[in-house]
Amino acid sequence: MRFPRSAARWTLFTATGLLVVAAATVRVPADSPIESQKQQLSRIESQTHLLNDIKYLASDELEGRGIGTNGLNKAADYIREQFKEAGLDVTQVNGGAFQFFKMTTKAILGSPNTLKFVGPEGKTIELKMDVDWVPCSFGGGGKISGDLVFAGYGLDQAEDNYHDFKGLDAKGKVVLVMRRNPRQEEEEGDGFGPPGAGPGREPGRRGPGRFGDLRTKLSNAIAAGASALIIVNDPFSVRKAAKDAESRLRRATNHVVDAAEALVAAEEPAEAQAGAKRPDSNSLKAPAVADAWKELRENVTRFKKAKADLKSPDNDPFMKFGYGGVGSNTSIPVVQLSDAAADRLLKPTLGKSLTQIEAAIDEDMKPRSAAIAGWKAVGVTTIDRSPTEVKNVIGALEGEGPHKDEIVVVGAHYDHLGRGGMGSLMPGSHEIHNGADDNASGTVSVIELARRFGQRSHTKKLPRKLVFMTFSGEEEGLIGSAWYVKNPVFPLNKTIAMINLDMVGRLKDDKLTVYGIGTSPHWEKLLKKLAPEHQLHLILKPEGFGPSDQSSFYGKKIPVLHFFTGTHPDYHRPTDKWDKINITGMDRVVDLVEQIVENTDVTLEPPHYVEIKDRARVERQGSRPYFGSIPDFASEAKGYAISGVTPGSPADKGGLKAGDVLTEFAGRKITSLDDFDLALRRVNAGDTVEVTVTRATKPVKLKVTLGVPR
Numbered sequence: 001m002r003f004p005r006s007a008a009r010w011t012l013f014t015a016t017g018l019l020v021v022a023a024a025t026v027r028v029p030a031d032s033p034i035e036s037q038k039q040q041l042s043r044i045e046s047q048t049h050l051l052n053d054i055k056y057l058a059s060d061e062l063e064g065r066g067i068g069t070n071g072l073n074k075a076a077d078y079i080r081e082q083f084k085e086a087g088l089d090v091t092q093v094n095g096g097a098f099q100f101f102k103m104t105t106k107a108i109l110g111s112p113n114t115l116k117f118v119g120p121e122g123k124t125i126e127l128k129m130d131v132d133w134v135p136c137s138f139g140g141g142g143k144i145s146g147d148l149v150f151a152g153y154g155l156d157q158a159e160d161n162y163h164d165f166k167g168l169d170a171k172g173k174v175v176l177v178m179r180r181n182p183r184q185e186e187e188e189g190d191g192f193g194p195p196g197a198g199p200g201r202e203p204g205r206r207g208p209g210r211f212g213d214l215r216t217k218l219s220n221a222i223a224a225g226a227s228a229l230i231i232v233n234d235p236f237s238v239r240k241a242a243k244d245a246e247s248r249l250r251r252a253t254n255h256v257v258d259a260a261e262a263l264v265a266a267e268e269p270a271e272a273q274a275g276a277k278r279p280d281s282n283s284l285k286a287p288a289v290a291d292a293w294k295e296l297r298e299n300v301t302r303f304k305k306a307k308a309d310l311k312s313p314d315n316d317p318f319m320k321f322g323y324g325g326v327g328s329n330t331s332i333p334v335v336q337l338s339d340a341a342a343d344r345l346l347k348p349t350l351g352k353s354l355t356q357i358e359a360a361i362d363e364d365m366k367p368r369s370a371a372i373a374g375w376k377a378v379g380v381t382t383i384d385r386s387p388t389e390v391k392n393v394i395g396a397l398e399g400e401g402p403h404k405d406e407i408v409v410v411g412a413h414y415d416h417l418g419r420g421g422m423g424s425l426m427p428g429s430h431e432i433h434n435g436a437d438d439n440a441s442g443t444v445s446v447i448e449l450a451r452r453f454g455q456r457s458h459t460k461k462l463p464r465k466l467v468f469m470t471f472s473g474e475e476e477g478l479i480g481s482a483w484y485v486k487n488p489v490f491p492l493n494k495t496i497a498m499i500n501l502d503m504v505g506r507l508k509d510d511k512l513t514v515y516g517i518g519t520s521p522h523w524e525k526l527l528k529k530l531a532p533e534h535q536l537h538l539i540l541k542p543e544g545f546g547p548s549d550q551s552s553f554y555g556k557k558i559p560v561l562h563f564f565t566g567t568h569p570d571y572h573r574p575t576d577k578w579d580k581i582n583i584t585g586m587d588r589v590v591d592l593v594e595q596i597v598e599n600t601d602v603t604l605e606p607p608h609y610v611e612i613k614d615r616a617r618v619e620r621q622g623s624r625p626y627f628g629s630i631p632d633f634a635s636e637a638k639g640y641a642i643s644g645v646t647p648g649s650p651a652d653k654g655g656l657k658a659g660d661v662l663t664e665f666a667g668r669k670i671t672s673l674d675d676f677d678l679a680l681r682r683v684n685a686g687d688t689v690e691v692t693v694t695r696a697t698k699p700v701k702l703k704v705t706l707g708v709p710r
Contacts (some may be wrong), residue, residue: 003307018675020257046448047587051578053082053444054505057414057419058578065097065435066418067105068388069163075414075443079470080394082447087454088468091559093489097394101255101483102387103473107137107326115144115335115379116700117345125344127379130318132341136231138214138324139334141383146174147514148372150350151224152361155236158682160365164220171225174377175343178234178354181212185236194201214324216332223475224667228333228377232342233316235355241315249310252303259299263292266571316340323437325422327406329636330671333381338649348376384613390415390472392480394489396526397453399601400461405492407465408601410449411481412442413474413549417572424572425546431574436581438571441505443470445590452594464496464601467612471549476501477633481549482643486509498553499597500562503571507585510537514563518542520559520607526599534592544612545630545646554656555630555644559607563589613648624677625685626707627651631673639663639694640676654692654704664692685709 056062056078063071080097080534084090090097115133122233127133136140152164154177164177223231266288316339327334343353349372352360357368393414398404416435417423423435434440450468467490467626485492497520504512512531517523517540525538531538544554550562565585570576600607628649635641641660645651662670664678666689683689685708693700 001181008290011361017321033577044586046452047583048588049448049451051583052445053447053556054082054436054440054578054581054583057440057443058434058576060432060434061290062434063653064418064420064433065414065416065440066421066433067103067390067415067473067543069418070414072390072472076391076393076472079414079443079447080395083393083395083468085452086395086447086450087457088397088450090395092396093394095221095258097476098391099394099487099489100389101391101473102392103482104326104328104385105476106385107322107390108384108386108447109135109137109321110141110382110384113379113381115377117148118376118378120374125341127337127341133230133335133337133340134318134321135381135383136214136319136324136327136334136336137322137383138327138331138665139218139229139381140327140329141381142333143376143681144174144333144335144379144381146172146227146377148176148345148375148377149173149370150176150346150372152357152367153181153222153367154220154229155181155212156682162367164367165224165371166367166369168224169371170221172227172589173225174228174230175221175224175226176230176232176337176345176372177217177221178232178358179212179214179217180234180237182358182365184234185362192446216678219672219678220330222675223679224669225669226332228335230377231334232339232354233336234431235339236360238315238339241317245306245310245315249303251305252299252306255299256296256303259292259296263289266292288373302325317375319605327383328672329383329385335379335381335396341630345372345375345679349373357706391536392472392484393470395450395468396489396577397466397491398461399451399464399466401463402466403463403606405491405494406606407495408597409467409469409495409553410446410597411469411471411498411502411549412446412501413439413472413480414443414470415472415475415480416440417475420574426573431571433574433576434641435569436576436578437503437505437565438576439474439502440498440578441503441581441586444708445501445504445586446470446594448590449594451598453597462598462601465490466597473633474549477631478549478552479633481552482633487553492556492558495553495556495558497600498550498558498560498603499593499600500548500550500560501589502548502562502564502709503567504563504565504589505581505586506568507565507589510535511539511566512536512589513539513541515546515562516560517546517562518612519544519554519561519610521610522559522603522607523561524601526596530592532661534588536588536592542612551630552643557609559609563593563652565589611647613646622682624709625687626710627680627704628707629656630658632659633659637661637694638671640665640673650704650707654691655702656691656704657695660693662691662693662702665689666691 057075062075063069065072065075080090083097092098113129113135115127149168149170151168155164205365211284211386218229277706347353350370361370416438417432417433418427420426420433446468453466465672477618489595514527528536544560545551546562548562550560554560570580626648629642630644632641632643641661644658646657655693662676665676666671668679668681670679683706685706688703691702691704
């Protein structure tokens, strides 16, 4: 699931030919009727299926099911085989089960890559790649050519009344900025920007926050009309890196001394036994002495490394290619320059070094932006963003009778985060993010539903076609489901409902949230009728739009439901593992969904579509004014493409339509969703802003009055 996202311990054993599942969470309520032996065996079989499926899909072998990994392909193959064994037709997509599409998931540095500064009277500063500069993956590739301007930290921060681009002509220019933000040495409350400790940040120190991060600087440069962006490390971070290296050497030295003292202490008993003579080899093999020697050797190794780091410091490191994300070909080129190379340019032109400029800004919090008169940047970056082929997995059970061409879709996304990256809530982690709840739980639930309905079809077919889908690309922005509704395998005008399962593996206190009940009058009464049978306490939400794949279908005016057992501390972290899944709880959710699907399929009148003028707010309220657009994550257009608007929203009232691509918002140039997000943060509820969209290749100007945050 896409929003910033006990344990059952199982033992399988065989007794008298029966497979038995024992689990900490298995329970039969005291006041429930005793199930028949046949029902008990069916329950055991279902829970065993769910357990075995999720153990595989959330295993390390599948590499976190990240886009571009072999593990994701293995997951797709597994789902297809389970669909096939369940009796589904897996030949509906050009003779197979896979609906292929492409996603850009990584950037690869190509060639050529060159950069130099050209000044008046033919002066040139030649720059060597990997020594003086490097390309950045989060920018676009292409030609770098334009006059140079210095824009401080590249910030445009109304909260602190600090605007590096104010009064600076950056249009068509190559903009040079420092990383992070001013006054980083100030104590909390006296500094700049949002407070708080975080990854790589000292407690009490002012971190870069949303307005000091790399993408915001890039978005600000684009909004100012820049043709390229050059980033340098801020001098404070360079000084801090040097101090940190000195501290590491001091700590390493102390650890060596401590380890040596521990070794002496461990050897003393052996010396006493040997009559104060040097201990023989046998006495030195005593466990305590051996451990002390090992500890000393390890600490000496760390000491040598710390000493080498201090002797040959890398206090001004380049960002590794890939840091900051993969970017887009529609963006402007971005490179990182060494501080030394920047000073070669700034000292003779602005009369100050980066350190002196930083000190001046810190002193009075006034920008020191300026044109670098007479100097141009000339070069090129080459970044290959070859797309990765991914796929949705589709299987179908045919209907029978006059409504056999109508379709009920049951779906879940099966992709996750791989080894972390931009979506991880554990920054910097490269551990496998197994995604047991998100969303192996939904995927195995769809597989189990396919088995149950496949078994039924042997005796009697349902009146309508059931289509089971698992989507890829959800974590990147609902891309798989968005691709499907743009390229449907089955007619959308015959699709009467879509039922989505996303994160259904952590049922707690019997609480199950169901989104979309307002998208059709069919849902609420049915859910309230069925819930008591499964002893579930339903939290019913009317909204059809939300952070999962049902949104793609609701945008096509199809009634939807989304089942969800709630957030937890393991969301989007490596700790979301299969042994924390509540298997019996998930089985109860599957039971309920099975009845919902069956009822929807067999009811004579299909669910009637209802427009809901709101979006699901799954975890937190936003801080931005309400706009009401629905992103088209599958689009590669330059700008912010939308697949629709929420009925009655400011965007709807302002005249925006599905297929529009926003290129300008409130005077800021928009090249991506990130740009739009930042632009929206800079205006207030009640403001009327001018919006420019591209509609059928033509620019259209509109005015939108923004709503209160939601």
